Amino acid sequence: MTFVKRTELQMFDGRQIFYYDREPVERTAVDIRPFEPRPLPGDMRQDLLTGEWIAMAAHRQGRAFLPPKEFCPLCPTKSDFGTEIADSTFEVVVFENRSPSFSAPSDQLPPETIQASGRCEVVVFSDHHEGSFGSLEIAQMRTVLAAWIDRTREISKLPYVEQVFVFENRGEEVGVTLNHPHGQIYSYPFITPRTTKMFSVAQAHFDETGVPLITSVIEREFKDQVRIVAENEHWISYVPFAARYPYEIHTAPKKFVPDLAALSDEVADAFPSIAKEVLLRLDGVFGIPMAYIAAWHQAPVRTGRDVLGLHWQITSIRRAPGKLKYLAGSESAMGAFIMDVKPEQSAQQLRDVQL
Template sequence: MLELRYNPLTDEWIIVSAETQKRPVQPSQQSCPICVGGVELPEEYDLVSFENRFPALKRNPPQVSSESDIFMKERSFGICEVVVYTSKHDVALPGMPLRQIEKLVEMWVDRTVELFSHEFVEYVFIFENRGKEVGASLSHPHGQIYAFPFLPKRILAKVEAFSKWHAQRGSCPVCDVVAEEVKIKKRVVFETGSFVSLVPFYARFPFEVHVYPKRHVTSLPELTSQERAELAKHLKIITLKYDGLYGQEFPYMMMFFQAPMKRLDAELFHLHVEFNPPKRDKDKIKWMASVETGTWAFINPMVPEQAAEMLRKVEVNEL
């Protein structure tokens, strides 16, 4: 079964996909489906993005009909891609050569442009789940892209917040935050000419980091070559600092928030990357429990300024 079901209690679409239940869980390197010679990628490759064998959304989804005007359904149009960062199984973003991450950024740019060109795509969401704590099913370095046929609820909340801020102040909230943060520095983790990585004033997770371009750009393709290279550097530095924090592989959810480009108010949006790591200490997890899941209200047990200081102190080689 593959379909969208409408929830009138929250005005949102839920993706029902029995296919995803079949996904493999943490196979060994010998049986890794995305290593060279694996079931998905028998050929040599450098980077590759391919349509998921167990997708939540499909370019040709099955026909559906609503049960009634209360229980409404839509076809699950969309594309779910697996983005393989490298053919090497035993590295992760922090261990990858910077050049490889630069190529990865270029690949994300191309995927964004191509996926947005499909008529049924309203939003392109690039993400990575690292570690079993956040449900990663393969240890081979990879991320995913969901090309949605609708605007997911949290994206819509962001779009509306940008619009409200602009109506009230005539500016962009990220531009305003960046201008202030680079002045006061206390939450900044890493800064270059075009980007700043920081623990936001409004962090929801203990070691949450946001990567903001200093210039107002709405999406990855708008970044210049120089900015793309700097973004790659920030991704490497932040993930290195995460691994260095407790001397262990640090699980995280990495999410790219680009503008919903087909909306006419897309230019108000400011591209940004969010790292949401679930750890609150070396061996303690900050779970998404009832309050967070049920209300979207977060209780952060870590003062953001303290988290920023801890991450700043983790020394990594400037690349």
């Protein structure tokens, strides 16, 4: 199994920071930036027409936007400029977001406020400023996965969190505001709209068949073969039957688990190689780094754990070099997706990429 050591330290404003190391390194670097109070938690409101929760995070407007490399807050601290990470080197680091959309409940807000309770964290994949998850070495990807697993396990214990969402955005086209390789973890005080919908479909399937839906989906992909992009002993990657984006790839463990925390070491060890292959294939389609959103679908913390299966969903909005798919009228207003590439075609393109 992969040994990973976690060291917990405190940041200048009281936030927690966790270092994940493959070697038993002593981490003691002190964040010497002058103290600044943390923003109060935001509130959230329920959409009167749909019942969906909307987080009101107005304080996020002031956050860093594409700073030059020498002012990157995710680089290690090597000069007088104190970054978010006080050490001068690191492997993988996770810390609480400085301007979170969801944060621990506070008694400083008026009682009629519905607080956006939860937790938002930043996962820094490397101390090198360039790259993304797929460009890391396999061992480093495994350390990132260990951090995702550990944070999912720990955050799931918070009484005010219902769902833990681990994701990476890559490319300015999908709203990345910092170029340094990193991802985020959003932990919500409610079950998100998409998961709510997936839960009801998966529950109906389970009631009818006694089998988790993702297990039946994988069976079908093996039967059809035409949408499979990659496979190894423990994982399968495929373009879903009704993909919503020009390049959408789902990667799932062959054996059902509800979330990252439930992955065995053996299955986790097999993830980095297939993840790397999938991301290389994605970049290989047009020979350019693809903008994407890589999202871990996990069962909620307290419900749906025997029917909703873990999978890693990559969606790219790039249709062709120089062309992006915008969420236009039908998608934005009605949530009804229109696709102009057949999933079997994009799976073929992805398989044809020479690695």
